[in-house]
Amino acid sequence: MSTVGIVCEYNPFHKGHLYQIEQAKKLTEADHVVCFMSGNFLQRGIPALADKFTRAEAAIKCGVDVIFEIPFVYSTSSARDYATAAVTMMDMSGAIDFISFGAETDDLVLLSQIADIVENEPPQVSDSIRRSVASGMTYGAARATAIEDYLQKKDIVRNNPSNSSSSVSKSNISSVMSSPNNILAIEYLAALKRIKSKIKPVIIKRIISDYNSNEAVHDICSASAIRSLLRNSDIKTIERHVPKECYCILDTNYRKTFPVFEDHLSSLLAAARLLYGRYDLSPSISSFSEIVDMDRDLYNRMSKIDSDMSFSDTAKTIKSRNYTLTHIQRALLHYVMQLTKTDYDTYKSNGWIYYLRLIGLNTRAGGIVKQIKKNSYIPVITRAPEAASVLSTVGKSMFGYDIKSTAIYNSLIYSAYGTKLKNEYEHTIPVITD
Numbered sequence: 001m002s003t004v005g006i007v008c009e010y011n012p013f014h015k016g017h018l019y020q021i022e023q024a025k026k027l028t029e030a031d032h033v034v035c036f037m038s039g040n041f042l043q044r045g046i047p048a049l050a051d052k053f054t055r056a057e058a059a060i061k062c063g064v065d066v067i068f069e070i071p072f073v074y075s076t077s078s079a080r081d082y083a084t085a086a087v088t089m090m091d092m093s094g095a096i097d098f099i100s101f102g103a104e105t106d107d108l109v110l111l112s113q114i115a116d117i118v119e120n121e122p123p124q125v126s127d128s129i130r131r132s133v134a135s136g137m138t139y140g141a142a143r144a145t146a147i148e149d150y151l152q153k154k155d156i157v158r159n160n161p162s163n164s165s166s167s168v169s170k171s172n173i174s175s176v177m178s179s180p181n182n183i184l185a186i187e188y189l190a191a192l193k194r195i196k197s198k199i200k201p202v203i204i205k206r207i208i209s210d211y212n213s214n215e216a217v218h219d220i221c222s223a224s225a226i227r228s229l230l231r232n233s234d235i236k237t238i239e240r241h242v243p244k245e246c247y248c249i250l251d252t253n254y255r256k257t258f259p260v261f262e263d264h265l266s267s268l269l270a271a272a273r274l275l276y277g278r279y280d281l282s283p284s285i286s287s288f289s290e291i292v293d294m295d296r297d298l299y300n301r302m303s304k305i306d307s308d309m310s311f312s313d314t315a316k317t318i319k320s321r322n323y324t325l326t327h328i329q330r331a332l333l334h335y336v337m338q339l340t341k342t343d344y345d346t347y348k349s350n351g352w353i354y355y356l357r358l359i360g361l362n363t364r365a366g367g368i369v370k371q372i373k374k375n376s377y378i379p380v381i382t383r384a385p386e387a388a389s390v391l392s393t394v395g396k397s398m399f400g401y402d403i404k405s406t407a408i409y410n411s412l413i414y415s416a417y418g419t420k421l422k423n424e425y426e427h428t429i430p431v432i433t434d
Contacts, residue, residue: 003368004030004202005096007070007086007188009038011048011227012238013058013246015220016102016206021063023204024100032065032368034096036086037359038075039402040409043082045293045329046262047409049227051421054253056360057430061245066369067360068093071353071398072337072405073344076330077292079180081348083187084194088352091197094375095368098200099192103185105176106205114177115189117147125150138321144177181206230259257413257421262329264412265336266310272336273307290340293331298323302332337408339401347398354395355387356380357402363433384424 004024010017021033037059039052048055056067069075074085090096105111117125125146132142151173176182189201207220221241229237235254239247250258288299301318309317315328323331347354355378361369373380379390387399403424410421421427 001032001367001371002028002030002097003032003034003095004028004098004100005090005093005199006033006035006064006100007037007083007184008035008059009042009048009223010035010055010059011038011042011223012050012242012250013055013062014223014226014242016222017059018062018243019207019220020100020102020204024098024202027202027204028098028100030098032365033063034066034068034090034093034365034368034372035059035064035360036068036070036089039069039072039359040405041072041076041333043076043079043330044326045076045331045333047260047264047412049230049260050250050253050258051409051413052359052406053427053430054249054258057432058246058249060360060362060430060432061249062243064360065362065365066358066372069357069359069402071357072401073292073339073347073398076333076339079183079187080190083184084191085352087188087191087197087199088195089356090199091195092353092377093356093372094377095372096199098202099188100202100204101181101185101188102204102206103181104179104206105182106203108201108203110176111182111185111203112189113151114147114173115186115193117150118186119190119193122150136321138324140177140324141174144174147177148173227259227261231261256417256419260409260412260416262312262315263310264416265333267415268336268408268411269311269314269332270307272338273302276335276338277303277307288335290342291331292334292339292341292344293327294335298328298331337401337405343397343401346394350394354378354398355391357399358382359429361429361431363431382429384427 006020006024008017024030025033037052037056038048040048042048052069059067068089070082070086070089074082077085087099090099103111128146128149129139129142132145133139137145177186185203191197192199192201219240226238226241235251238250242250288294288296298318301320302314305314305317311332315325315332319325319328356372356376358369358380369380379395381387381390384403387396391399406424410423414420
């Protein structure tokens, strides 16, 4: 029995995701698909369109066998930490043979070469990045340029590529490293190397639509395009872009618990700024310096603007060339959550992952779940109340952020639609029978 793992957000699940699952099973001949999915908040520092249990149910009905939740502290982190956490979860499960991910290029040799440099950054690459950033270039562009130059000088990349699969034109590397999916692919490969995992990578080349494209002219389009349709129109406009099973679930929940957007966080951000901000005459260090992704500069920028400004406008207003918009959104979310650097560093330094939280299951996959429970190096949690008796002190602390993030997400839904969702301790996982 072989198993392929997929790291995902499914925000929402669409026909491109269905294609990836089908291709992953075809290429690996795997018997089961196990997904490691972000919870109620995502890497861009914003809430998911639908709650994690709804998204898990949709994915299970569309062919996924088992879904585990990526802990909040990592699902809202940098690409490097997000990838490291997800790959570590797969490795610790003791039951994943392959990891499949989408990318704009399926050149595994090239991506692996870049991953080698990312993981063990040569001094000349580091020096080049520092010089470029000092001259005004963004970190991402500086890193791409430095890696381009390094690979060319090592004669790994040629300006006039041969027929070798490991050769690509220098001008293409900037394009490769500007794609969010390629960046994550590189980080997955780097993580596999870092933890010396035996899991084998399998790339599924993306078709038709780029990750951030807002075009929705084909049945298969990006999640960004689908979110744009939902933001500007109604649910009928996304019907052709998502599998029927997924559409039925989303349609049932439309304007009851879904969709949720970043500006649904606005009132909580305003409240956090009042509670922890400039009106506190004796602020604790958690006001800014102890918050993950926050620093004095960002905090000072935030303090100077209207506290009643929306979440998205706040992020755009305090943006500067030193920070990506995604970084700022994560900082604002972590400010609301009061996710501290002390906690975050403790989690990473003590092993990264302390539990596998099951949030979706197809009954046909009972065997793989039993195998994971038997082989896993860490506890498998099927119900939130189990955590208290099976987790270490550090694990309980991390799980606490998952509980808190769900409570906050549920409050967003209640505020937007007047619908009260079950809390973590009341909720049971979606179990689907074919």
